[in-house]
Amino acid sequence: xxxxxxxxxxxxxxxxxxxxxxxxxxxxxxxxxxxxxxxxxxxxxxxxxxxxxxxxxxxxxxxxxxxxxxxxxxxxxxxxxxxxxxxxxxxxxxxxxxxxxxxxxxx
Amino acid sequence: xxxxxxxxxxxxxxxxxxxxxxxxxxxxxxxxxxxxxxxxxxxxxxxxxxxxxxxxxxxxxxxxxxxxxxxxxxxxxxxxxxxxxxxxxxxxxxxxxxxxxxxxxxxxxx
Numbered sequence: 600x601x602x603x604x605x606x607x608x609x610x611x612x613x614x615x616x617x618x619x620x621x622x623x624x625x626x627x628x629x630x631x632x633x634x635x636x637x638x639x640x641x642x643x644x645x646x647x648x649x650x651x652x653x654x655x656x657x658x659x660x661x662x663x664x665x666x667x668x669x670x671x672x673x674x675x676x677x678x679x680x681x682x683x684x685x686x687x688x689x690x691x692x693x694x695x696x697x698x699x700x701x702x703x704x705x706x
Numbered sequence: 707x708x709x710x711x712x713x714x715x716x717x718x719x720x721x722x723x724x725x726x727x728x729x730x731x732x733x734x735x736x737x738x739x740x741x742x743x744x745x746x747x748x749x750x751x752x753x754x755x756x757x758x759x760x761x762x763x764x765x766x767x768x769x770x771x772x773x774x775x776x777x778x779x780x781x782x783x784x785x786x787x788x789x790x791x792x793x794x795x796x797x798x799x800x801x802x803x804x805x806x807x808x809x810x811x812x813x814x815x816x
Contacts, residue, residue, distance in 0.1 A: 629802050641796055641810040686749070693756065694739055694800045698748035 601625050603697035605687050610703045611677055619672045619700045621687035633661050633672045634686040636699070642686055645672070677704050709733065712797050712808030718816050719784070719791065727782045727811045729797035733804070738780035741796045742766060749796065755780055784813065791815055 603623045611617040623631070630649040634642035648654055648663035648670060660673040674681055682704045687697040710731040719725045729738065737756045741749040751764030755774040769788025774780055780799075784791045792815050797808040 632805055634807075639794070639812075641807045644806065647804070688805065690800055690802070690805060693754055694737065694798065694805055696741075696749045696751075 601689075601691065601693070601695040603687055603689060603695055605685075605697040605700045607698065608701045608703070610705060611674075613677055613679060613704055613706050615677050616673065616675050617677060617702065619674075619685050619687075619702065621670045621672070621697055623668050623670070623687070623689050623695075623697075625689045625691035625695055627691035628665060629690040631661075631663055631670050632686075632688040632690070633659075633670075634688065636684045636686060638683075645685075674702075679704050679706070710797060710799050710806050710808045712795075712811050714811060715809060717811055717813045719813060721815055722786045724783055724785050725813065727784070727795055727797075727813070729780045729782065729808055730778055731780075731799045731806075732778060733799055733801070733806065734777070735799035735801040735804070735806075736777070737800045738774070739798045739800070740764075740770075740772065740780070740782045741798065743794045743796060752782065752795075 605621045633645040635645050636642040646661035653662045658675045663670045684699040684701050686699045689695050713728045739754040740752040750766050752770050753772040755761035758777050761772050761774050771783045795811045
């Protein structure tokens, strides 16, 4: 079966660092994606991990451990505009999404 | 530009009517997907297709139909059997190394 878990909501303070976790159990594994989605808009691509380790892209980093079925998205120097939903998705035999994590950044 | 295009962006349907949402991609991706999203909720899979002329039901396929006659196109028909069709519909395509979304279609029943 396909199962992806991530927290439903998180709150953090502007300027801080936040880590959003994602655990998965899927049929096959060909990569893990993180997307950002603002209310009423389509998701936009943030990162892609296919090998274990950390991928850094500006203020955003994503980590993958395939043996543990675990990933996290790290957001540094949080800004108010980072308030959005963050979706974890795995490409196995098909593309499967977690339920999304709604991040609220407070001043 | 390579990408995935959904049309229209906004669509209004009268009760009892069928409507078709378009999704076209020129990324040469084999797999295509349709998701439904209700306000404040996550993505729910309606249908997916991993190859031309083949498609599979997702978690909420009732009241919807699809076709995949060409690799580039994966239209979704919302039929009159779908009792609560007002939602945001997202099409995606994927292949190893990439998964991308269209801009979405917001369907409203009037």
